[in-house]
Amino acid sequence: MESEGQWWKSQLAADIHQALRIKELKLPTYQAQSPQIGMRRYFADLLAVLSNRYQLCPTARHLAVYLLDLFMDHYDVAVRQLYVIALSCLLLASKFEEKEDRVPKLEQLNTLGFMCSLNLTLNKRDLIKMELLLLETFGWNLCMPTPAHFIDYYLHAAVQEGDLHNGWPLSSMSKTKTFMDKYTHYFLEVSLQREFLSFRPSQVAAACIAASRICLQISPSWTTVLHLLTGYSWDHLTQCIQLIAHDNDVKEANKSKSSPSASQSLQPQAHVPHSPATPSLQRQPISSSQQLLLQASSYPQLPQHSAALSQETPQGTEASVLPSFPCWRKPCFSSSSSQGKRAMIARTVFC
Numbered sequence: 001m002e003s004e005g006q007w008w009k010s011q012l013a014a015d016i017h018q019a020l021r022i023k024e025l026k027l028p029t030y031q032a033q034s035p036q037i038g039m040r041r042y043f044a045d046l047l048a049v050l051s052n053r054y055q056l057c058p059t060a061r062h063l064a065v066y067l068l069d070l071f072m073d074h075y076d077v078a079v080r081q082l083y084v085i086a087l088s089c090l091l092l093a094s095k096f097e098e099k100e101d102r103v104p105k106l107e108q109l110n111t112l113g114f115m116c117s118l119n120l121t122l123n124k125r126d127l128i129k130m131e132l133l134l135l136e137t138f139g140w141n142l143c144m145p146t147p148a149h150f151i152d153y154y155l156h157a158a159v160q161e162g163d164l165h166n167g168w169p170l171s172s173m174s175k176t177k178t179f180m181d182k183y184t185h186y187f188l189e190v191s192l193q194r195e196f197l198s199f200r201p202s203q204v205a206a207a208c209i210a211a212s213r214i215c216l217q218i219s220p221s222w223t224t225v226l227h228l229l230t231g232y233s234w235d236h237l238t239q240c241i242q243l244i245a246h247d248n249d250v251k252e253a254n255k256s257k258s259s260p261s262a263s264q265s266l267q268p269q270a271h272v273p274h275s276p277a278t279p280s281l282q283r284q285p286i287s288s289s290q291q292l293l294l295q296a297s298s299y300p301q302l303p304q305h306s307a308a309l310s311q312e313t314p315q316g317t318e319a320s321v322l323p324s325f326p327c328w329r330k331p332c333f334s335s336s337s338s339q340g341k342r343a344m345i346a347r348t349v350f351c
Contacts, residue, residue, distance in 0.1 A: 008153040017153050021202055021231070024145045030197040036079050037194075043068060043086045044192050047248045050087075051110075056094050058188060062146035065192055067134065068135035086214055086297060089132040096142045140242035147191050150205035155184055157229050158209045162220045176216065183212035187244055199240050206230040207240035214241070 007016050034040070043349060044065050051061035071077075087109055094103045110121055135142075159177050165169055171178050187208040190196075206226070209307050213221050222234045271280040 005150070008156050013153060013156075017150070020145045020149055023143060027144055027201075030069060030194075031073050031351040032194065032197075035076055036072060036082060039079060039082060040072065043047060043082055043265055044194075046095055047090055048084055048189070048192065050090055050104070052103065054094070054108075054332050056098055056102060058151070058185070060090075060093045060097035060147065061096060062148040062192065063142070063144065064090045066144060066146050067093060067142075069194065069197065071134060071137060072253055075132050075245075084122065084126075084130060085134075087122065088127060088134055091127070091133055092131055092142060105309055107198075142182070145189060145201050147196075147201045147204040147208065150202045151184060151188055151208065151274070154205055154226070155181060155232060158184065158212065160223060160225060161216070163223075166217055169220070170218075176218070179216055180209075180212050182209050183215050187211050190244055195243060196240070202230065202238065203232060207237045210234075210237050211241050211244045292313045 007013060010016075047064045047068065048061060051064065064086075068086055071085060071089065072082075091104065105125065106122060106124060138144075158180050159170070159173065161173070163176075165171070165176070188205070191204045192210065199207075208221055209226065210232075222237070227233055
């Protein structure tokens with residue numbers, strides 16, 4: 001959608017937003033039933049690293065991860081083939097969301113460090129077959145809204161003239177908007193974790209805005225304008241914000257080993273569930289033709305990941321044990337544990 005420009009500033013912004021909200025009600029339900037679910041965090045980080053490498057827009061990055069989630073949830077695929085599937089998801093998402101000159105080329109992918117170390121080479125014929133398999137799995141529909149599709153529309157109204165910082169009027173609207181954009185996209189990256197798949201994409205995007213306002217100590221934390229724009233009240237966002245706060249607190253605790261000070265506590269509220277009529281991708285065995293595509297003879301056998309990667313435990317927990325907010329530390333954009341893992345992956349990918 002980057003080729004369409006800044007739609008959130010156009011006269012059709014409200015209509016486009018409403019169309020995205022309708023489409024998100026029809027998203028398949030994520031069941032988290034893949035046998036390789038322990039590898040999910042590694043491949044999500046790998047896609048994020050590659051997206052940054054090729055300067056893909058956030059919508060392409062989030063769509064690629066979502067396509068991978070749905071495919072893994074739908075099929076029982078050998079771990080050694082997940083690299084090919086992940087790269088195919090990245091290509092499909094970038095073709096759908098990006099300009100043509102931004103789409104990664106096959107030659108570029110084959111020169112990646114991990115491709116060389118695994119003795120893995122993609123060819124055009126097999127890559128097209130994989131893309132066709134993905135498209136058939138999703139019913140040839142890649143118009144699947146993610147939090148990244150909503151974030152710019154909500155960011156446009158995230159900072160307003162009447163906002164206060166520590167009880168005082170904002171000293172610089174432009175600087176506040178700059179920090180708001182930085183914090184929001186930081187939390188948008190946090191939302192790539194699979195625990196956020198239980199929320200609607202628009203709800204996650206709205207929670208990222210609210211969490212950013214809390215970190216910037218902007219009051220009120222949620223305005224009437226944002227309520228009307230997003231359609232979510234504060235109570236609808238509380239549980240999702242708690243999950244974001246928990247992730248941030250874990251990273252800070254690992255970094256400083258210091259406990260946060262006590263503060264005002266908000267009781268988590270039930271999030272807005274998916275519509276009962278939401279379709280679900282039923283798990284099914286791969287057909288004989290698909291087995292030919294995914295069988296070991298198509299690509300060299302890939303080694304298993306280490307236990308540190310294959311046994312990754314989710315960072316999210318039940319709302320009852322999440323820390324209170326808004327008294328959590330501001331996120332560190334340069335030394336968080338998640339970015340440390342991505343830096344390690346980047347060294348593997350591009351060396």
